[in-house]
Amino acid sequence: MLFGPGFGGEEARVTPALPEGAHHRRGFLTIEQQRWIVERFHEWTRGPVPPRSAKVRGHEMSVTTVCLGWHWQPYKYTRTATDVNGRKVLDFPDWMTDLARAAIMAATGDEALAGSYRPDTALVNFYDEQAKMGMHQDRDERTDAPVVSLSIGDSCRFRFGNTEHRNRPYQDLELVSGDLFVFGGxxxxxxxxxxxxxxxxxxxxxxxxxxxxxxxxxxxxxxx
Ligand SMILES: O=C(O)CCC(=O)C(=O)O
Ligand SMILES: [Fe+2]
Incomplete structure (x- = not known):
């Protein structure tokens, strides 16, 4: 049959399926929502703690980061930015909890997981044209609750791999402005x-x- 069962289905996927627990949603944020978040971003960067390039094993990362709720530094979280200026970081905003829960719901459809999600930190990275981020695990958290990632601005090539090491198997996908990526489980x-x-x-x-x-x-x- 020319257009039989399965036509345009799984086999027609451009991007291979992601590993279990990883979800990509193209265009999760509307352009208005993106613009509003960028306005907040400018407020955060003028906040008590300026964006900085964290030093990992003596090397400055090429991204600059500003944090909300808890300040991340390799390999710990503190309330004050002890590696920058000692100031307390801005509070984690309530709207972000709602947004993160909506994101988990959109990505996984798991109402219980979304409803019980209590994010308390946001790492906000800025990438210029040259910036990159090497393969790493997010493992300074003491829970296995999902990580919710939102992207705005220039698109990037995002590499998502396995839990064992930084080498293959991994998948390269494009994250464009407004995209959501969730990794949990x-x-x-x-x-x-x-x-x-x-x-x-x-x-x-x-x-x-x-x-x-x-x-x-x-x-x-x-x-x-
Ligand atoms: O920029 C991204 O898409 C990933 C950022 C990331 O992995 C991190 O902040 O730990
Ligand atoms: Fe990460």
């Missing part, structure tokens, strides 16, 4: 990174004319 501790920014690809109206913002929301599992 068996993929929570998968290695991942950003291998390339695609300059000049930020859509008109997203609020950012160049570069890329990525926000990851997480549960630290920390008290106090």
């Amino acid at each position: 068996p993929s929570r501790f998968a290695y991942h990174g950003v291998t390339k920014i695609h300059p000049g690809t930020a859509p008109e109206g997203c609020g950012l004319s160049a570069g890329r913002i990525n926000i990851t929301m997480r549960e630290t599992g920390l008290e106090g």
Whole structure:
């Protein structure tokens, strides 16, 4: 049969299926939502703790990061930015909890997982045209709750791998402005990174004319 069962189905996927627990939703944020978040981004960068390039084993990362809720530094979270200026970071905003829960719902359809999600930190990274992020695990958190990632601005090549090591098997996918990526369950501790920014690809109206913002929301599992 010319257009029989399965036509245009699984076999027609352009991107191979992601490992269990990993989910990609193209265009999760509207262009207005993206622009609004970029306005907040400018407020955060003028906040008590300026964006900085974290030093990992003596090397400065090429992204700059500003944090909400808890300040991330390799390999711990603190309330104050002891490696920058000692100031307390901005609070984790309530709207971000709602957004993160909606994101988990959209990605997984799991109402219980979404409803019980209590993110308490956001790492907000800015990538210029040259910036990259090497393959790593997000493992400074003391819970296995999912990581929720939102991208705004220039698109990038995002590499999502396995939980054992930074080498193959991995998949390269494009994250474009407005995309959501969630990794939890068996993929929570998968290695991942950003291998390339695609300059000049930020859509008109997203609020950012160049570069890329990525926000990851997480549960630290920390008290106090
Ligand atoms: O920029 C991205 O898409 C990933 C960011 C990331 O992996 C991180 O902040 O730990
Ligand atoms: Fe990460």
